[in-house]
Amino acid sequence: MHPSPYLPRTVVAAALALFLVPALVLFGAAPRAHALDNGLARTPPMGFNDWNAFGCDVSEQLIEQTADYLVSSGLKDAGYAYVNIDDCWMASQRDSGGNLVPDRTKFPDGISGTAAYVHGKGLKLGIYESAGTATCAGYPGSLNHEQQDANSFASWGVDYLKYDNCNNQGVPWQQRYNAMRDALHSTGRPIVFSMCEWGEDSVWTWGAATGNLWRTTGDINASFGSMLSIYHSNVQLARYAGPGAWNDPDMLEVGNGMSFTEDRSEFSLWSEMAAPLIAGTDLRKATPATLSLYGNRSVIAVDQDPLGKQGTQVSSSGGLDVLTKPLSNGDVSVVLFNENSSAATISTTAAAVGLPAASSYKLTNLWSNVVSSTSGGISASVPGHGSVMYRISAGSGSSTGTTHPLVGASSHRCLDAAGGATAAGTKIDIWDCSGGGNQAVTVTAAGELRLYGGTQCLDAYDNQTASGTKVELWTCNGGANQKWQLNPNGTITGNQSGLCLDVTGGDQAAGNVNGTALELWSCNGGANQQWSLG
Structure with a gap:
């Protein structure tokens, strides 16, 4: 917790970093000691x-x-x-x-x-x-x-x-x-x-x-x-x-x-x-x-997985790290971590992270809960200092066609058609999650986010693409302003604008109250631009 009075902490840390860990990597080490048999901390x-x-x-x-x-x-x-x-x-x-x-x-x-x-x-x-x-x-x-x-x-x-x-x-x-x-x-x-x-x-x-x-x-x-x-x-x-x-x-x-x-x-x-x-x-x-x-x-x-394996680093070229951790049910957890300050694409393969050979793999994003499939490649654009975390298994799956609430990280409230209204032009805001149809978002293959069982779409007002454009409910019409991308980093961007779905002022505590409107805004990594499928 605190520095030793006999040897400065910085000296110890530097010596370990420069000599001990490289020696372990290059020359190996003795096997792990027999565990203390007190029956505690099994996870x-x-x-x-x-x-x-x-x-x-x-x-x-x-x-x-x-x-x-x-x-x-x-x-x-x-x-x-x-x-x-x-x-x-x-x-x-x-x-x-x-x-x-x-x-x-x-x-x-x-x-x-x-x-x-x-x-x-x-x-x-x-x-x-x-x-x-x-x-x-x-x-x-x-x-x-x-x-x-x-x-x-x-x-x-x-x-x-x-x-x-x-x-x-x-x-x-x-x-x-x-x-x-x-x-x-x-x-x-x-x-x-x-x-x-x-x-x-x-x-x-x-x-x-x-x-x-x-x-x-x-x-x-x-x-x-x-x-x-x-x-x-x-x-x-x-x-x-x-x-x-x-x-x-x-x-x-x-x-x-x-x-x-x-x-x-x-x-x-x-x-x-x-x-x-x-x-x-x-x-x-x-x-x-x-x-x-x-x-x-x-x-x-x-x-807490009971197999008790610590994840290992598969690759780390240029500060773009891939970690893999085997899980007790045969799944593998993979973290793509970007040490750098700018966004970068990090890629690996199912084979490299230790998955068995299969024709397809199911990827569950553990922060956004979005499910997707791959034939073997695992790749994501990862923000600077950010990470994307997947649980991966053999098989397939998709969030397309499924219906969920969309939960905002900054508020723990749900995307909501205000007042349960269905009319075109209804404000889209955040509200305490209730399970109502005005919070039930269906993700379509066309990239739409539909409410009320699929009859109305999330829409960027009047095809505008500037930061501050309001988001509203509108009759689904196939327009570019009704197409959205659920990204691996947890953001949702408008296809037409490239801007993020944002809780207005939600970077401040006062901006996360019931009724706060959603808008388009430049993507900035804030929690008020992070969403997960409930």
Whole structure:
């Protein structure tokens, strides 16, 4: 979580990036260690950690409110189970018996009371400590207190321990981490062991016998450059991951300041790499756009697939990356990721991503839910810093001729013919999804988006092609202004204008309310131009 006082984090990261990972790629490495046999984390842990958004400003209220929100938002049902407390939760000194003491100002009911609340919501509680004499923020560490502290954690009802690396006094990594592993085991309580060891000492080569997950790098921050650097390191380590033992590229920064496109790439890449999905943002204040990422169950299913394979990189020429991940039912998940700042076409083949020979393949876009088929080529135009993610199987399929609501990412509301009216010229807006015919969009082979069972079409007003052109309902007439393209990147563009279907002002929270009109606008990567078939 924080830099070591004995070796600067930047030195460690640079040394690993320059020497260790290339050596693994070129010369191979020892087989993955036998996994820790505690029966936990058979799929990558999912949940929340307060550090990235709050630092030391942790409290019982924050943890309990986050637990409430995981339930009310549906994220608990999507798999987010752990509510994890990071550094600064304890008093500055141990008590007279040498025990850790919760800060009673921050946690008036103690950790045990907080755990009881979280457990009452059907969730699990995580705690933080360091494998040194002090935590990274200077609170008492667990070095030489392992069993005493593990007993405290177990008695409080803790389910997950994040164990950091600060103030380690130069004691060997494995010695310190194995001591806590054994102490946790001795308590008899099932506690997931997360080793925040910063990717030092080639932890991936021995981590599986010690913990359930291990950090593979230094800390992440909310920038594309940081995310990209960590991805480059973590993607090389697929051979070491599996059920019960996971490479951990750090918490998700989704919602903390990157663009929507970059956030979606991070969530796609972390899921493809079978990484823990630990939200590092204030979920209580998350926008619908952020929640559309955290809550995408199709992408989560790739991360949580019980086969437990981490995705591998098939190609990465010129920063145009192809990743593939085999799934338990025989499908393959493929991510096309564009590291560059400009849009580019990324292509691969069914054979290259490990699919069996077949006459055709069904591609389900996991962000837009659009289904298509291919005879073997897999290709998409991918925006700069963006990604396209498919689930692919032998067979065929198409969204053409099917009827769905169209859900906007920025609002989680549906494309809607205002007021349920059917007259030509009716405004097209967004509204709470209701299942009505005025929200039932049929995709036709001609590229039309028809409502009301196919009698009326989505229409760019008066054949206009300028940004700001309103979108309305009109009698289907085959005109170019009624033809639309559902793109792999989640946008919908007008064939005549090349502009994106846009929620007016939807790049601001106030622009996503019921009744907000749709228009054509220059494509800009905003969440208010992203759509999925419901």
